[in-house]
Amino acid sequence: MFSTGNRSQPIGHVRLLKLMGKLVQAMVCTVLLLGSSGAYAQDQGASPASQEDREAWTERARFYLRDNPISPPDTTSPRATLESFVFIMGEVNSLWRAVRQDYEASNRLLLSPEQHKQLVLIKALLEKAAQTFDLSEIPVTSRERAGIETALQFQEILDRIPEPDLAKIPGQPAGSFLSPGAEAGLPERWTLPGTSITILRQETGELKGHYLVSKESISRIPDDYAVVRVLPLRSDRGEDLFEYYVYTPGNLIAPRWYDIIKAGPDWLHFHFADQAYWQWLALFALLAAYAVTIGYYIRWRRWRAVSVNERTRIVHAIVNPALLILSAAVFRYLCEDQINITGKVLMMLGTITTAVIWSATAWLVYQLLQLLYVWFIRGPGSNRKSLDASLLRTAFRVFSLAIALVVLGYGATQIGIPIYGVIAGLGVGGLAIALAAQPTIENLIGGIILYADGMVRVGEFCQFDELSGTIESIGIRSTRIRALDRTVITIANADLAKRKIINYSQRDQFHFRHRLGLRYETSPDALKRIVSAINDYLAQHQKILPETLRVRLIGFDDYAVTIEVYAYVVASAYTDFLEIQEEMLFDIRAIIEANGSDFAYPSSTVYLSRDGGLPTEPARQPADDLPGEDRQTA
Numbered sequence: 001m002f003s004t005g006n007r008s009q010p011i012g013h014v015r016l017l018k019l020m021g022k023l024v025q026a027m028v029c030t031v032l033l034l035g036s037s038g039a040y041a042q043d044q045g046a047s048p049a050s051q052e053d054r055e056a057w058t059e060r061a062r063f064y065l066r067d068n069p070i071s072p073p074d075t076t077s078p079r080a081t082l083e084s085f086v087f088i089m090g091e092v093n094s095l096w097r098a099v100r101q102d103y104e105a106s107n108r109l110l111l112s113p114e115q116h117k118q119l120v121l122i123k124a125l126l127e128k129a130a131q132t133f134d135l136s137e138i139p140v141t142s143r144e145r146a147g148i149e150t151a152l153q154f155q156e157i158l159d160r161i162p163e164p165d166l167a168k169i170p171g172q173p174a175g176s177f178l179s180p181g182a183e184a185g186l187p188e189r190w191t192l193p194g195t196s197i198t199i200l201r202q203e204t205g206e207l208k209g210h211y212l213v214s215k216e217s218i219s220r221i222p223d224d225y226a227v228v229r230v231l232p233l234r235s236d237r238g239e240d241l242f243e244y245y246v247y248t249p250g251n252l253i254a255p256r257w258y259d260i261i262k263a264g265p266d267w268l269h270f271h272f273a274d275q276a277y278w279q280w281l282a283l284f285a286l287l288a289a290y291a292v293t294i295g296y297y298i299r300w301r302r303w304r305a306v307s308v309n310e311r312t313r314i315v316h317a318i319v320n321p322a323l324l325i326l327s328a329a330v331f332r333y334l335c336e337d338q339i340n341i342t343g344k345v346l347m348m349l350g351t352i353t354t355a356v357i358w359s360a361t362a363w364l365v366y367q368l369l370q371l372l373y374v375w376f377i378r379g380p381g382s383n384r385k386s387l388d389a390s391l392l393r394t395a396f397r398v399f400s401l402a403i404a405l406v407v408l409g410y411g412a413t414q415i416g417i418p419i420y421g422v423i424a425g426l427g428v429g430g431l432a433i434a435l436a437a438q439p440t441i442e443n444l445i446g447g448i449i450l451y452a453d454g455m456v457r458v459g460e461f462c463q464f465d466e467l468s469g470t471i472e473s474i475g476i477r478s479t480r481i482r483a484l485d486r487t488v489i490t491i492a493n494a495d496l497a498k499r500k501i502i503n504y505s506q507r508d509q510f511h512f513r514h515r516l517g518l519r520y521e522t523s524p525d526a527l528k529r530i531v532s533a534i535n536d537y538l539a540q541h542q543k544i545l546p547e548t549l550r551v552r553l554i555g556f557d558d559y560a561v562t563i564e565v566y567a568y569v570v571a572s573a574y575t576d577f578l579e580i581q582e583e584m585l586f587d588i589r590a591i592i593e594a595n596g597s598d599f600a601y602p603s604s605t606v607y608l609s610r611d612g613g614l615p616t617e618p619a620r621q622p623a624d625d626l627p628g629e630d631r632q633t634a
Contacts (some may be wrong), residue, residue, distance in 0.1 A: 074174045079173060081315070089583070133213045156241070156242050160228045162465075191252075196220060198214045246342040274342065283341060315371065321361070336350075355415055358411020359413070360585075446492070446495075450493060459505070468483070509545065512569045516562065517557065518560060520556075520560070536552045543570050558602075
């Protein structure tokens with residue numbers, strides 16, 4: 001016999017009236033079914049009648065269900081499902097009792113390797129017994145522990161109610177291993193006499209055609225157990241294994257430090273919300289320790305110096321989600337395997353810790369992809385000039401966000417949110433976000449347009465209406481421009497895409513156009529020599545496009561004779577063009593001075609002379625005084 005530490009504690013004043021009503025129902029059913037056949041362990045129904053055949057069947061079932069841990073239970077009929085469960089739990093009981101008795105009789109602080117192996121086998125058998133249940137309504141993150149608890153509760157219910165005649169249960173005995181649907185005439189469902197527990201045929205999924213305890217029955221088993229737990233055990237096991245499992249620390253076997261709790265006050269063993277008081281105290285102490293630790297860590301991070309190296313900052317940013325995942329995993333381990341929180345409280349803690357772990361995992365994936373970006377762009381082997389760092393950063397951010405959302409969506413399925421619900425939620429949420437964040441999306445599309453049209457690139461010098469400067473970065477939402485006065489101008493991408501943009505950095509040729517004003521004292525021959533010399537010089541220059549060259553005398557201005565020099569210079573950058581232009585201007589000046597001329601200055605030349613007035617017009621002779629011939633002509 002084993003002591004559970006507190007078998008006689010009341011169920012709880014809150015649920016007492018409800019449980020008493022169900023207790024009366026259970027007692028009536030017990031009286032009505034008192035004459036049923038013997039125990040499961042002694043009667044295997046339609047198992048072979050002879051003792052030798054029964055032993056052969058038992059050995060076969062033990063090999064298939066116990067010694068082969070990965071083999072599933074036989075669920076091809078209602079009878080096979082119930083017999084598989086009963087046989088597996090019988091093996092669990094005997095193995096569990098033996099390990100506990102061996103450990104408690106020894107003086108070891110920790111379990112021996114052999115005992116560890118036995119515990120692994122016991123857990124495998126408990127999980128196998130839970131495979132006879134339809135646990136589809138329980139979140140994946142809590143399904144394993146919930147299945148074990150339900151199996152122990154169902155076993156305690158079976159130990160306290162009259163057993164039905166197994167020969168009258170539809171189907172062949174466990175171990176027949178018939179294919180699902182091979183046996184004709186099986187009903188769709190079968191209900192355990194005197195209870196509402198139903199074994200239902202599965203119509204969909206991988207176990208289609210198999211018989212499992214229905215999910216509705218699974219949800220009622222805890223309440224049914226709460227009613228019948230006060231009834232005496234019909235099997236001579238001497239204790240309630242479920243109570244031992246949920247109200248003691250450790251993993252199936254209570255550790256030595258539990259003796260300290262057992263030696264404490266009796267109120268530590270009182271129950272509230274399916275947990276012992278000492279478990280609630282341990283949980284609150286653990287939460288307080290975590291809160292203090294997180295507070296100190298946040299304070300330390302706040303006062304810590306921030307690195308100027310981007311790669312170092314991202315590495316530090318990775319530490320936060322990694323620590324969050326580790327702390328959540330340790331918290332769950334302490335709650336499940338040490339304090340041994342069970343029931344609905346465990347499901348709530350499991351859901352919260354799983355949500356935290358997957359959220360932190362999505363955060364960690366995003367930061368790792370950002371670190372990959374930094375290593376790829378700034379690594380020694382990368383060609384930085386061939387990559388647009390801003391475009392790649394934006395692409396990595398969008399890609400990282402998409403991957404993080406996928407990880408987060410998968411994590412949502414682990415806490416019981418269906419994948420289709422996640423997709424639908426993302427669709428509806430995406431529509432809501434799109435409506436609420438329309439300006440942001442507009443700016444994102446504007447940035448994509450800037451890249452697609454090749455309007456601007458990082459490092460290029462551009463003019464935007466009245467603004468001009470060098471592009472420093474093009475982000476998801478905005479573009480940063482370093483102005484000539486070294487100020488930083490931030491413009492939304494959507495606004496920038498609508499502006500008139502003059503990109504000086506994308507010029508493949510630079511316009512060389514100058515007007516040369518020469519002095520008026522320059523002779524025509526000298527002007528011709530100057531025009532010809534400048535034309536020959538530029539035509540021979542390797543950076544001048546010959547087909548664009550033009551040197552001509554274009555006019556006589558107020559104070560200078562004007563010669564226009566027109567050509568296009570081949571240069572890759574504006575600074576290169578300025579250097580070439582400077583060289584050519586020096587050479588052109590030398591040509592002008594060598595041909596006896598110089599540049600004109602804005603000036604006026606004043607010529608001084610005496611004004612002699614108008615010339616005197618000769619007196620006109622009368623017609624009579626003219627010679628004869630002239631007179632005739634006149």
